[in-house]
Amino acid sequence: MLSDEYYIRRTFSLAKKAEGGTSPNPLVGAVIVKRGRIISEGFHRRVGLAHAEAVAISKAKRGDLEGSTLFINLEPCFHWGRTPPCVDKIISSGIKRVVISVKDPNPLVSGKSIKKLREAGLEVKVGLLRKEAERLNEVFFKNMREKRPFVVVKFAQTLDGKIADREGNSFWITSYKARSFSKRLRGIYDAVLVGINTVLKDNPYLDSPSKKITKIILDPNLRISSCFNLFKRGSRVFIFVKKKTKIKKKFPPHTFIERLTYKEREGFDLDELLKRLYSFGICSLFIEGGSYTIGSFFAKALVDKVYIFVAPKIALDKEALSSVSSDRALSVENFLKIKDLKIERVGRDFLFSGYPKF
Amino acid sequence: MLSDEYYIRRTFSLAKKAEGGTSPNPLVGAVIVKRGRIISEGFHRRVGLAHAEAVAISKAKRGDLEGSTLFINLEPCFHWGRTPPCVDKIISSGIKRVVISVKDPNPLVSGKSIKKLREAGLEVKVGLLRKEAERLNEVFFKNMREKRPFVVVKFAQTLDGKIADREGNSFWITSYKARSFSKRLRGIYDAVLVGINTVLKDNPYLDSPSKKITKIILDPNLRISSCFNLFKRGSRVFIFVKKKTKIKKKFPPHTFIERLTYKEREGFDLDELLKRLYSFGICSLFIEGGSYTIGSFFAKALVDKVYIFVAPKIALDKEALSSVSSDRALSVENFLKIKDLKIERVGRDFLFSGYPKF
Numbered sequence: 151m152l153s154d155e156y157y158i159r160r161t162f163s164l165a166k167k168a169e170g171g172t173s174p175n176p177l178v179g180a181v182i183v184k185r186g187r188i189i190s191e192g193f194h195r196r197v198g199l200a201h202a203e204a205v206a207i208s209k210a211k212r213g214d215l216e217g218s219t220l221f222i223n224l225e226p227c228f229h230w231g232r233t234p235p236c237v238d239k240i241i242s243s244g245i246k247r248v249v250i251s252v253k254d255p256n257p258l259v260s261g262k263s264i265k266k267l268r269e270a271g272l273e274v275k276v277g278l279l280r281k282e283a284e285r286l287n288e289v290f291f292k293n294m295r296e297k298r299p300f301v302v303v304k305f306a307q308t309l310d311g312k313i314a315d316r317e318g319n320s321f322w323i324t325s326y327k328a329r330s331f332s333k334r335l336r337g338i339y340d341a342v343l344v345g346i347n348t349v350l351k352d353n354p355y356l357d358s359p360s361k362k363i364t365k366i367i368l369d370p371n372l373r374i375s376s377c378f379n380l381f382k383r384g385s386r387v388f389i390f391v392k393k394k395t396k397i398k399k400k401f402p403p404h405t406f407i408e409r410l411t412y413k414e415r416e417g418f419d420l421d422e423l424l425k426r427l428y429s430f431g432i433c434s435l436f437i438e439g440g441s442y443t444i445g446s447f448f449a450k451a452l453v454d455k456v457y458i459f460v461a462p463k464i465a466l467d468k469e470a471l472s473s474v475s476s477d478r479a480l481s482v483e484n485f486l487k488i489k490d491l492k493i494e495r496v497g498r499d500f501l502f503s504g505y506p507k508f
Numbered sequence: 509m510l511s512d513e514y515y516i517r518r519t520f521s522l523a524k525k526a527e528g529g530t531s532p533n534p535l536v537g538a539v540i541v542k543r544g545r546i547i548s549e550g551f552h553r554r555v556g557l558a559h560a561e562a563v564a565i566s567k568a569k570r571g572d573l574e575g576s577t578l579f580i581n582l583e584p585c586f587h588w589g590r591t592p593p594c595v596d597k598i599i600s601s602g603i604k605r606v607v608i609s610v611k612d613p614n615p616l617v618s619g620k621s622i623k624k625l626r627e628a629g630l631e632v633k634v635g636l637l638r639k640e641a642e643r644l645n646e647v648f649f650k651n652m653r654e655k656r657p658f659v660v661v662k663f664a665q666t667l668d669g670k671i672a673d674r675e676g677n678s679f680w681i682t683s684y685k686a687r688s689f690s691k692r693l694r695g696i697y698d699a700v701l702v703g704i705n706t707v708l709k710d711n712p713y714l715d716s717p718s719k720k721i722t723k724i725i726l727d728p729n730l731r732i733s734s735c736f737n738l739f740k741r742g743s744r745v746f747i748f749v750k751k752k753t754k755i756k757k758k759f760p761p762h763t764f765i766e767r768l769t770y771k772e773r774e775g776f777d778l779d780e781l782l783k784r785l786y787s788f789g790i791c792s793l794f795i796e797g798g799s800y801t802i803g804s805f806f807a808k809a810l811v812d813k814v815y816i817f818v819a820p821k822i823a824l825d826k827e828a829l830s831s832v833s834s835d836r837a838l839s840v841e842n843f844l845k846i847k848d849l850k851i852e853r854v855g856r857d858f859l860f861s862g863y864p865k866f
C-alpha cells in the first residue's frame with residue numbers, strides 16, 4: 151500500500167501539467183484511489199474548464215467511486231463560480247475519504263468545504279505536505295492573501311555579479327540553453343516587466359514560446375516608439391508613464407499607455423503599479439531588468455521570488471554593471487536574506503532560485 | 509575482479525590523506541594487488557619521509573609481492589633525492605605489473621622510470637585517469653611546468669557579487685560553517701596573501717587549524733605595524749614594500765620585509781613576486797583579498813584556481829564592494845571563463861570552485 155503522501159505528491163505532478171495556464175485559478179490535481187489502486191485522475195487545465203476533482207470524478211465509473219479516497223492538493227471549491235461547487239459533487243459521488251494538502255487561502259471560503267464534507271459524513275484529512283502545496287500555488291496564495299500580483303525577479307549574471315560590461319552590453323552572458331530555459335520560465339507568469347533602458351539597449355522581444363505574454367514597460371518620459379521588437383508579435387503591452395506626460399506617438403493595437411505617480415528620486419509608485427496590474431487581471435509578474443528596475447522593487451520589499459542565472463565567467467572590470475542596483479545603504483548585517491535557496495545546472499550555467507525574506 | 513580504474517581511484521584517496529602536508533612534494537598513493545585482493549597500501553605523508561610505493565612495498569611480505577600489481581597515481585621517482593629511487597625498489601620487489609596514472613611532469617625525468625621498468629621486463633600501463641591525477645597534484649604540476657607557485661583566489665560574497673557593504677564591513681557574509689571550511693582550505697596551501705587594506709580593515713589572524721601557514725602582505729608603503737593579529741601566532745610573515753621604502757618599524761621574529769618593484773598605476777610586479785615566493789619554497793598561494801588585490805592577480809592572468817563562497821543574501825546597495833575589482837575594461841564577450849566549475853553546499857552557503865581560462 152502506498153502512503154497518503156505518495157498520492158498527494160501525485161496530485162502535485164498532475165497540477166503542474168497546467169503550469170502557466172490556469173491564471174487566475176490555482177494549479178490543482180486530483181487522484182482517486184480504491185483498494186490501493188488509482189482508479190481516476192484529473193487536473194485543472196485552464197480557467198473556465200472543469201476543476202481537477204470534477205474531472206477525476208467524471209472519468210471514474212459511478213460504482214467504482216463507492217468507498218474510494220480522493221486526494222487533492224487544495225481544498226475543493228464551495229461556491230458557484232464559472233463551474234458548479236465541487237464539494238457537492240464529491241459528497242454525491244460515493245467517495246468516503248478526502249485527503250487535502252492545504253485549505254483554500256481565500257478568507258471568505260477557507261475551511262467551509264472541509265466542514266461541509268465532514269458534516270456529510272466523509273472522513274477528511276487536511277495539511278499533508280502543506281508547505282509544498284502552498285509553494286506549488288505561490289502565485290494564487292499571494293493573490294488571495296495580499297490582493298496583488300506575485301512578483302518574480304530574474305537576472306543573468308557572471309560569478310562576480312555583473313549583468314553587463316561597462317558599455318551595457320549583455321549579449322550573451324549565459325548560454326543558449328539558459329536563455330531558452332529563461333524564456334520558458336517567463337511563460338509560467340502572466341506578464342513580463344522591464345525598464346525603458348533595457349528596451350533601448352537590448353531591443354528584446356520579451357516573448358515566450360508557450361503563450362502570448364503581457365508586456366509591461368516602465369517608461370516615465372515615453373521614450374519608447376512602435377519600432378521596437380516587443381511590439382512585433384501582437385501581445386498586449388502596457389507602458390507606464392509619468393502623470394503629465396504628453397502622448398503624441400502612435401502605437402500598435404493592444405498597446406495601453408498608463409499614467410502613474412512618479413517622483414524624481416523614488417521613481418514610480420510601485421505599490422500603486424502592482425494594484426493597477428492586479429486590477430487588470432495580472433496575477434504574476436516576471437521582472438527581467440535592468441539593474442535599477444530590479445533594485446527599485448527590492449528596495450520597496452516587493453519581490454516574492456528570485457531566479458538568478460550564473461554563468462561560469464568573471465567580469466573582473468569594476469565598471470561592469472552590477473545585477474542589482476539600489477541607492478539604499480545596507481550594512482552587511484542587513485543584507486537581504488534569501489530563503490530556501492536552491493541551485494540547479496542549466497547547460498553550462500547555474501540557476502539559483504529562492505525567496506527574499508524582508 | 510575490480511577494475512584498474514577502481515584501484516587507481518583508491519590511490520587518489522590514499523594520496524589525499526596527506527593533503528596540505530607534502531609540499532614541495534606531490535601527493536602520492538600506492539596500492540599493491542594480488543589475485544584481486546589488496547595486499548598492501550601506502551601514501552607519502554611528508555617531505556623527507558618514505559614515498560608511497562616504498563611504504564606499500566615495505567609493508568607487504570616479500571613472498572606476497574611476487575607476481576603482484578602496483579597501482580600508483582604518479583610515475584615513480586628515478587633519482588636519488590631525499591630517499592633512494594623507487595623505480596629500483598619496484599624492480600627488485602617481485603612486482604610484475606605497474607599501473608601509473610600520469611607521468612612525472614618534471615621534463616628532466618618524465619618517462620625515465622617507465623622506460624626502466626619496461627626494460628626490466630615489467631608490464632607498465634600509463635595514463636589511466638590522467639586528468640584527475642593531474643588535478644590531484646595541480647600544485648606540483650604547475651610548479652614543475654612553470655616554476656612558480658600555484659595561485660588560488662578565494663572570496664566570500666553575496667549572490668549579487670558583493671564582499672562587503674559600502675563601509676567595507678564584511679563580518680560576516682557567510683556562515684560559521686563556511687568560514688571554518690575556508691580556514692581548512694587555507695591549510696592545504698603553503699602561504700596566504702592579502703593586501704594591506706584587508707589587514708587594516710579586518711585585522712585578520714590568517715591562521716589555519718591544521719598548520720602554521722606563511723603569511724604574505726602586499727603593503728607598498730609599510731602601513732602595517734606589529735600590533736596586528738596576524739603576527740600573534742609566530743608564523744612566518746613576508747611583507748612586500750616598494751623598493752625605496754624606509755624601514756624603521758620593529759616587527760616580531762620571522763617577519764621579513766621584502767622590497768619589490770612597484771609602479772603607481774600598475775602596483776607590484778606580480779610575476780617577480782611569484783618568482784621570489786617560489787624561491788622561498790612557497791609552492792602554492794591562497795589569496796583572500798581584498799577585491800583590488802584579487803583583481804590585480806586576475807588582470808595579470810596569474811590565477812590558477814578560484815573558490816567562491818556564495819551566501820544566500822543580496823546586498824542590493826550599488827555602493828557595496830564588488831568581489832573582483834580591476835581597472836581592466838573587458839567587453840561581455842571577453843569576460844574571463846571559468847572551466848570545470850563545480851558547486852557544493854557548505855552549511856547554508858554555496859561554494860563554487862573552478863579554473864580560470866585565460
